[in-house]
Amino acid sequence: MRKKERYERVIAWFQENVPVAETELHYNDPFELLIAVILSAQCTDKRVNLITPKLFSDFSTPEALAASTPEVVFEYIRSVSYPNNKAKHLVGMARMLTNDFGSQVPSELEQLIKLPGVGRKTANVIQSVVFNKAAMAVDTHVFRVSNRIGLTTNSKTPLATEKELMKYIPKKLVPIAHHWLILHGRYICQARTPKCEECGLRPMCSYYSGIHKLSKEAEKGKNK
Template sequence: MLRKERYDRFVAHFAMKQPDAETELHYSNPFQLLMAVILSAQCTDKRINQVTPALFQRFPTPEHLAEATPDLVFDYIRSVSYPNNKSKHLVGMAKMLVEDFNGEVPSDVTQLQKLPGVGRKTANVIASVVYHAPAMAVDTHVFRVANRIGLTTGKTPLAVEKDLVKNLPEDIIHIAHHWLILHGRYVCVARSPKCGICEITGFCKYFQKTEKQAKKISEPDMTDKK
């Protein structure tokens, strides 16, 4: 199967099955999403959603958070991964928003990456989710699923990102990010992908490869042994 056909079938399937796919992080405005995404690094969305309500209430604006100390923020996020670093990043991010961006979350990926705690992946999430920019955030789910399906053979997150942005229709890149994440989170899981309930095995390179290998193993050896 040619890669173009694989992309076409991928888009057709998920556009029909999950037309409104979105992030599972809870937020009400761009600033809240930025805080949540910074916190979500190497942590589950479920955990972040348990932590952020109190955090959002205590620090509703960049100005409020910029006036806080990392120690104070730490008390609200102590149950997430790497709370010490993340509390410093949150305060630093808020200060820069206030001082350099008039308290507004920028839409440009390059500008976003200037903020403490914001790498390329986080910047792409904000740009795509908030501003529907054609940006593709590549986390472990996106990297794994895109390679398994056969949408890319990229060996690095950046290579995968470039392949996906190049081959997906520009107007659906921001939602395709969620298709890949959700499929990886609930079906194409890391250790034991649930191929038995997967609806895209018809164009999945990983499934076709494993099926071929299984068939080869199960077939009897018909060679004439003398």
């Protein structure tokens, strides 16, 4: 199957079967989403959603968070991964928002990645979710699923994966495609035990066609 056809068929399947796909992080405004995405690095959305209500309530503005300290913030987020670093990042991010961006979450990649705790992936999430821009955030799920299905070829880094996906996915679909791939990786195409028999993408999937071919060859060997 040619790559263009694979993309077309995968996109068509998602459009028909997953017409609504969005972040599972809970938030009320761009500032809260930025906090949640920073906290979600190497941590589950479920865990982040458990600790953010109190954090959002007590630090509802960049000014409030900027006036705090990493030591105070740590107590709110101690159950997430790397709480010490994330506490420092959150306070530093809030101070930069207040001092340099008029307390507003910026929309441009170059500005977002200046914020402490914000790398390209986090910046792309904010651009996509908040500003509906054609920005593809590549996390472990997107990286794995894209490679398994065959949407990417020999893409060894998140940036290479991002560029290849952006080349083939129509710009208007990039924001939802980001969530299609994440959610598919989270619930179906899991890292250790992919649920291939439940997956509607089997006819388009390089990984499935490969294991299916191996099982057929093994069956032939038994029958000889």
